Amino acid sequence: MARVRIVGHRRRLDATLATLYRLRCVQLVDIGRDSEIRLPPLSIDDARLSELEELKYLKARLNGLLRLIPDVGAAGGVEPATALDIAELTAVLDAAAPEVEALVGRLDELRLEQQTLPRHLDALRRLIPLLPDMAELESYEMSALLIDTRHGEVLGELNDRLTTVLGGNFEIISDRLDSQTIGAVLIYPRHAADRVQDQLGREQVSRVRLPERYESMPFRAALTAMEQRVADLDVEIDKAESAVEDCVRAHPDWPVAQRAVTARLDQLTAIRNLGATPHTFVLSGWMPADRVEELMVELEAAIGDEVVVGIVEGEAGEDAPVLLKNPRPAQPYESFVRLFEVPRYRTIDPSLLMLVFVPLFFGMMLGDVAYGAIIFGGALYLRNRFTAPGFLHDLMRLLVLSGAWSILWGFVYGEFFGDLGQRWFGMEPLWINREEAIVPLLVLSVIVGAAHITLGLVLGTVQAVREKSRTRLGEHAGLLIALVGLFVIVAIAADQVPGALTTPAVAAIVVGLVVLVVAGGPKSPLTGPLVFVGTIGNVLSYLRIGAIGLASVYLARVANELGAAAPLLLGILIAALFHALNLVLGVFSPTIQALRLHYVEFFGKFFEGGGQSFHPFGGDGDSVTDTSSTA
Amino acid sequence: METGLIAIGAALAVGLGALATGIAQSRIGPAGIGAIAEDEELTGKVILLVAIPETLVILGFAVAAMLIILLGD
Numbered sequence: 001m002a003r004v005r006i007v008g009h010r011r012r013l014d015a016t017l018a019t020l021y022r023l024r025c026v027q028l029v030d031i032g033r034d035s036e037i038r039l040p041p042l043s044i045d046d047a048r049l050s051e052l053e054e055l056k057y058l059k060a061r062l063n064g065l066l067r068l069i070p071d072v073g074a075a076g077g078v079e080p081a082t083a084l085d086i087a088e089l090t091a092v093l094d095a096a097a098p099e100v101e102a103l104v105g106r107l108d109e110l111r112l113e114q115q116t117l118p119r120h121l122d123a124l125r126r127l128i129p130l131l132p133d134m135a136e137l138e139s140y141e142m143s144a145l146l147i148d149t150r151h152g153e154v155l156g157e158l159n160d161r162l163t164t165v166l167g168g169n170f171e172i173i174s175d176r177l178d179s180q181t182i183g184a185v186l187i188y189p190r191h192a193a194d195r196v197q198d199q200l201g202r203e204q205v206s207r208v209r210l211p212e213r214y215e216s217m218p219f220r221a222a223l224t225a226m227e228q229r230v231a232d233l234d235v236e237i238d239k240a241e242s243a244v245e246d247c248v249r250a251h252p253d254w255p256v257a258q259r260a261v262t263a264r265l266d267q268l269t270a271i272r273n274l275g276a277t278p279h280t281f282v283l284s285g286w287m288p289a290d291r292v293e294e295l296m297v298e299l300e301a302a303i304g305d306e307v308v309v310g311i312v313e314g315e316a317g318e319d320a321p322v323l324l325k326n327p328r329p330a331q332p333y334e335s336f337v338r339l340f341e342v343p344r345y346r347t348i349d350p351s352l353l354m355l356v357f358v359p360l361f362f363g364m365m366l367g368d369v370a371y372g373a374i375i376f377g378g379a380l381y382l383r384n385r386f387t388a389p390g391f392l393h394d395l396m397r398l399l400v401l402s403g404a405w406s407i408l409w410g411f412v413y414g415e416f417f418g419d420l421g422q423r424w425f426g427m428e429p430l431w432i433n434r435e436e437a438i439v440p441l442l443v444l445s446v447i448v449g450a451a452h453i454t455l456g457l458v459l460g461t462v463q464a465v466r467e468k469s470r471t472r473l474g475e476h477a478g479l480l481i482a483l484v485g486l487f488v489i490v491a492i493a494a495d496q497v498p499g500a501l502t503t504p505a506v507a508a509i510v511v512g513l514v515v516l517v518v519a520g521g522p523k524s525p526l527t528g529p530l531v532f533v534g535t536i537g538n539v540l541s542y543l544r545i546g547a548i549g550l551a552s553v554y555l556a557r558v559a560n561e562l563g564a565a566a567p568l569l570l571g572i573l574i575a576a577l578f579h580a581l582n583l584v585l586g587v588f589s590p591t592i593q594a595l596r597l598h599y600v601e602f603f604g605k606f607f608e609g610g611g612q613s614f615h616p617f618g619g620d621g622d623s624v625t626d627t628s629s630t631a
Numbered sequence: 632m633e634t635g636l637i638a639i640g641a642a643l644a645v646g647l648g649a650l651a652t653g654i655a656q657s658r659i660g661p662a663g664i665g666a667i668a669e670d671e672e673l674t675g676k677v678i679l680l681v682a683i684p685e686t687l688v689i690l691g692f693a694v695a696a697m698l699i700i701l702l703g704d
Contacts, residue, residue: 338675339674339675339678340675340676340678340679341675341676438696438700439700442696537686537690540689540690540693541685541686541689543689543692543693543696544685544689544692547689547692595678596678596682596685599675599678599679599682600679600682600683609675
């Protein structure tokens with residue numbers, strides 16, 4: 001990563017920012033945080049300030065319009081295809097606005113009607129059985145009422161009041177609609193409508209009010225009309241949506257304009273990061289060292305010699321942004337590294353190591369030819385289906401490789417849907433039969449763990465040497481020496497190496513612990529041995545590779561046993577269900593456990609987080625990756 | 632009789648370890664989700680914190696395996 005400063009004449013500011021935005025290779029640093037130069041920040045002049053406000057308004061309008069059509073994403077950091085003419089764009093939007101607003105307003109009305117009509121229908125349907133036929137008489141009017149059962153006495157009070165007012169020339173028919181509501185229909189002479197409404201307003205009843213267009217209809221006719229309307233609404237909404245979409249799509253230049261507006265807005269906003277002299281602007285930033293030449297050439301071509309790029313001499317410090325760069329197969333694992341933490345600048349990027357070990361551990365845990373083939377095929381299909389870069393695509397690439405390793409380990413263990421391969425076509429394990437040889441399986445898991453942890457400690461030691469940190473070198477090297485001594489002792493106990501090595505092994509443990517304690521400072525006489533014991537726990541943690549594999553193979557066996565015990569078709573169904581369950585567990589569990597072994601056990605030995613991702617000026621794209629910061 | 636006791640001992644080793652892991656994770660998990668809701672960049676650290684108690688059940692498994700392998704013959 002190179003620290004650069006770009007200095008140019010103020011009249012070339014816009015062109016410079018546009019070029020940097022297009023190249024997307026420089027991360028801007030606020031000039032106030034550049035401790036080596038003391039410059040006042042560049043102020044935005046009135047013309048640019050006014051442009052900024054106009055652009056913010058335009059962007060909001062364009063975002064609002066383009067949200068109406070589903071498949072146009074938000075503006076990214078892409079180079080705008082056309083020059084931006086704010087006045088022209090404003091005029092176009094002003095001209096189109098009335099039509100779009102009318103169409104959207106109509107669509108909103110229809111959606112509101114679609115939401116509210118079913119509620120009216122529901123109330124009406126429940127009240128209809130209460131209506132007598134005479135209610136359709138011309139000289140009478142009806143009001144439908146809903147009363148909370150807790151205030152049921154209101155009906156009696158209403159009856160008394162109306163008897164006083166109308167002298168008995170009315171009818172109330174009521175019934176309980178549900179546990180909380182009493183429905184009532186009040187029939188009264190049309191000429192007495194005002195007096196009745198006056199009385200209704202005094203009581204705690206809610207009158208069922210139909211939408212305006214149905215209010216004058218008799219209830220049964222209103223019910224039929226509303227049911228018809230609900231059925232028609234879907235089609236009308238579809239038509240209205242199409243009309244809105246067609247209207248917006250008639251302006252294919254709007255998405256381009258949106259990108260141009262966003263780009264210019266970003267450039268204007270970036271000005272506050274720059275420093276100023278009386279006639280020049282000064283831009284400070286980070287960029288990949290291998291792109292400095294390209295930047296110089298591009299600026300020269302676009303602007304000429306009024307802008308110069310200078311590289312700040314000296315090694316980049318810890319404040320430099322981190323740019324991971326790995327060979328293509330290891331790139332998906334960068335997501336998993338970042339998920340944990342961005343490595344600190346100039347420390348080890350473990351993506352490549354994860355490419356080797358995560359799928360290997362996954363395969364060791366699942367270890368079944370059939371399961372592996374299903375995961376391999378499924379992940380391959382999904383990887384090709386979801387081609388957009390992102391976490392999902394990276395996960396599928398991880399699973400493709402993991403599926404392949406599972407097939408390989410399936411042959412090693414002799415498993416095809418558990419023991420079905422042995423039952424059907426006499427499949428034999430190439431090395432370990434997991435069902436029977438539990439001890440070798442667990443020993444293999446621990447050996448893999450020991451190797452993995454040792455590798456982690458070696459990397460930690462290398463890292464400490466590179467950083468010239470004596471303390472960390474002592475801690476890592478001491479732990480490594482003691483651990484190797486312990487491994488030799490274990491190997492002697494298992495009759496794998498000659499007993500004559502006992503003394504050197506014990507000496508290694510003692511020396512290692514002493515180095516660990518001496519390097520660690522005043523508290524290390526207590527913490528040093530604890531770290532050593534913790535590291536042994538880390539190695540034992542790899543037993544999960546064997547344990548999860550055993551759980552998987554026994555569940556597969558249960559599926560096969562149950563399937564074999566039941567009648568043919570039922571047996572196939574039961575076995576399929578259990579194998580499906582095992583397969584789902586077989587995707588989740590090994591993935592999570594393999595990642596966990598890396599995050600907790602492996603990374604703890606060398607990984608140094610706390611880095612800041614590189615975010616180049618020029619859009620919202622993900623941070624890019626680079627080896628310049630890695631081992 | 633002896634085989635049964637070994638089996639019960641092994642089951643207790645794994646079962647109690649799993650129970651302890653579950654109790655620990657049930658406390659860490661919700662707090663972690665809360666932390667992620669505040670700051671998505673903490674995802675990795677939360678995974679690490681949730682994963683740490685799993686060592687209990689794995690060590691329980693190691694003890695159970697040793698009981699069965701060493702005493703079960």
